[in-house]
Amino acid sequence: MTPERARELLTLVEGVTTIEGTAPIVARVQPEAWQATARFAKDTLGCAFFNFLTAIDWKAEGLEVIARLDNLEARVSVQLRTKLGAGGTACPSLVPVYRGANWMERECYDMFGVEFAGHPDRRRILLADDWEGHPLLKSYAVDTPHPPYR
Amino acid sequence: MPDVRALDYTGSERLTMNMGPQHPSAHGVFRAILTLEGETVVGVDAVIGYLHRCHEKLAETLAYVQYPTIASKTDYVAAMSSELAYVMAAEQIGQFEVPKRAQYLRVIVGELQRIASHCLWLGTWCMDMGGALGGGATIFLYCIRERELVLDLFESLVGARLLYGFHQVGGVRYDLPDGWVQQCRRTVDLIEQRLDEYEGMLADNPFFTMRTRGVGVISAALAQDVGVSGPLLRGSGIAYDLRRAQPYSSYGDFAFDVPVRPAGDCEARYLVRMVEFRQSIRIIRQALDGLPPGPISSRPGVKSLAQVKVPKGEAYARVEGPRGEVGCYLVSDGSNKPYRMKWRGASFSNLAVLPHILPGTSVADVVAIMGSVDPVFGEVDR
Numbered sequence: 001m002t003p004e005r006a007r008e009l010l011t012l013v014e015g016v017t018t019i020e021g022t023a024p025i026v027a028r029v030q031p032e033a034w035q036a037t038a039r040f041a042k043d044t045l046g047c048a049f050f051n052f053l054t055a056i057d058w059k060a061e062g063l064e065v066i067a068r069l070d071n072l073e074a075r076v077s078v079q080l081r082t083k084l085g086a087g088g089t090a091c092p093s094l095v096p097v098y099r100g101a102n103w104m105e106r107e108c109y110d111m112f113g114v115e116f117a118g119h120p121d122r123r124r125i126l127l128a129d130d131w132e133g134h135p136l137l138k139s140y141a142v143d144t145p146h147p148p149y150r
Numbered sequence: 151m152p153d154v155r156a157l158d159y160t161g162s163e164r165l166t167m168n169m170g171p172q173h174p175s176a177h178g179v180f181r182a183i184l185t186l187e188g189e190t191v192v193g194v195d196a197v198i199g200y201l202h203r204c205h206e207k208l209a210e211t212l213a214y215v216q217y218p219t220i221a222s223k224t225d226y227v228a229a230m231s232s233e234l235a236y237v238m239a240a241e242q243i244g245q246f247e248v249p250k251r252a253q254y255l256r257v258i259v260g261e262l263q264r265i266a267s268h269c270l271w272l273g274t275w276c277m278d279m280g281g282a283l284g285g286g287a288t289i290f291l292y293c294i295r296e297r298e299l300v301l302d303l304f305e306s307l308v309g310a311r312l313l314y315g316f317h318q319v320g321g322v323r324y325d326l327p328d329g330w331v332q333q334c335r336r337t338v339d340l341i342e343q344r345l346d347e348y349e350g351m352l353a354d355n356p357f358f359t360m361r362t363r364g365v366g367v368i369s370a371a372l373a374q375d376v377g378v379s380g381p382l383l384r385g386s387g388i389a390y391d392l393r394r395a396q397p398y399s400s401y402g403d404f405a406f407d408v409p410v411r412p413a414g415d416c417e418a419r420y421l422v423r424m425v426e427f428r429q430s431i432r433i434i435r436q437a438l439d440g441l442p443p444g445p446i447s448s449r450p451g452v453k454s455l456a457q458v459k460v461p462k463g464e465a466y467a468r469v470e471g472p473r474g475e476v477g478c479y480l481v482s483d484g485s486n487k488p489y490r491m492k493w494r495g496a497s498f499s500n501l502a503v504l505p506h507i508l509p510g511t512s513v514a515d516v517v518a519i520m521g522s523v524d525p526v527f528g529e530v531d532r
Binding site: 049056066068126 | 198202371375377390396466475481492531
């Protein structure tokens with residue numbers, strides 16, 4: 001497997017809208033194709049290594065979830081990105097594909113409020129259970145008193 | 151939490167035990183809610199987040215010039231690696247050059263940091279397994295003694311022993327003081343001899359072998375699935391080291407071996423780290439021999455907050471820290487602060503493997519396994 005071959009194969013996956021770069025290969029996918037593309041990356045592209053999952057808050061454009069998957073032997077890295085749309089928080093979970101997604105998705109829920117459908121354990125992971133809001137959202141105010149901790 | 155009902159239940163009373171966050175062997179603020187059947191662990195619920203300082207949010211409010219010193223505070227046992235990951239990400243987006251001398255200095259401090267970090271790991275881990283190793287405190291004190299020598303080197307270089315602020319976008323902040331190179335050579339020579347002593351104490355110790363061999367096995371498939379990196383990944387038989395796979399800071403100039411052990415148990419992780427000690431010393435010697443002259447920063451004197459602006463774009467820079475892949479994912483909107491920063495802490499992913507390997511082990515093994523993972527909590531919950 002080479003990055004070029006991986007790019008070619010990714011173009012065949014349904015739901016992949018654009019592909020850029022080679023290190024990493026950045027593939028933008030529809031939220032509906034999120035899990036299937038990750039499974040394709042694992043099974044066909046050999047990306048067995050689950051590197052990380054996170055999100056970016058693009059303000060008016062809404063949240064974008066990002067996952068990085070690596071094929072350590074062939075040195076192929078794939079970065080999957082999916083936009084949840086303005087105000088959208090629903091995203092399919094990658095836990096059925098990668099066990100490493102468990103804690104990462106919990107963190108992503110904790111920090112951004114992304115609801116991962118099919119996640120086995122949707123609890124906050126870094127903040128207290130009764131924390132209000134999701135701190136990494138751009139709308140989260142940092143300079144005002146925030147109950148009950150400040 | 152794994153479904154305890156799925157395990158074979160023999161009918162005895164089940165006990166829930168809190169291990170941590172204050173347990174002396176819990177390696178920082180980690181709370182494991184263990185479900186026990188006798189001495190056997192049948193369920194684990196890991197609770198983290200006691201230290202959480204919202205590093206990522208903080209990074210979005212601080213300029214590129216300000217954050218590297220804060221980056222130290224994620225993995226405070228190996229501050230040099232996290233600082234490097236952050237400045238490398240900013241350098242990648244801005245395409246800032248780093249002079250050769252600065253690259254070598256980054257390698258030297260990075261490898262010294264690996265030695266210092268592994269010293270702390272070995273000492274505390276042996277202390278965890280305590281009684282079986284004739285108290286365990288002996289080797290702890292030995293390791294701390296050696297770690298202090300490395301910290302002396304850092305102190306004479308940057309004036310600090312734990313949190314450095316050594317790296318900056320475009321290079322490093324300080325050049326070597328007089329006599330530092332000789333002091334560094336003496337230190338690594340001494341540590342190399344002491345490593346033989348440690349191995350003499352541990353490798354031939356039947357208690358040590360019993361506590362570590364075959365304990366806490368992480369298979370190669372599980373390691374990749376969870377995203378475990380560093381000595382844990384290499385202890386599970388996967389030859390992957392970022393210094394070799396994706397050489398940064400002139401690592402391509404140096405000869406070194408990447409140790410791999412197939413067993414995936416605590417002993418394999420121990421053996422990998424012991425080889426890494428020696429390989430770090432080997433790299434340091436080569437870097438000191440070939441230290442090029444010249445400037446230490448392509449952007450000297452950059453101090454004001456507005457001076458470092460990074461063009462629009464994003465980058466993911468990663469460093470092989472003592473615990474594994476320390477990554478920094480930066481998104482820039484063209485201002486002097488990152489729009490978004492994500493820490494990929496090695497400890498976070500490494501620790502996430504525990505719920506998969508602890509069920510079926512005994513309580514005493516939990517301590518040994520947790521120590522062999524070597525988590526630093528500043529990096530787990532950031």
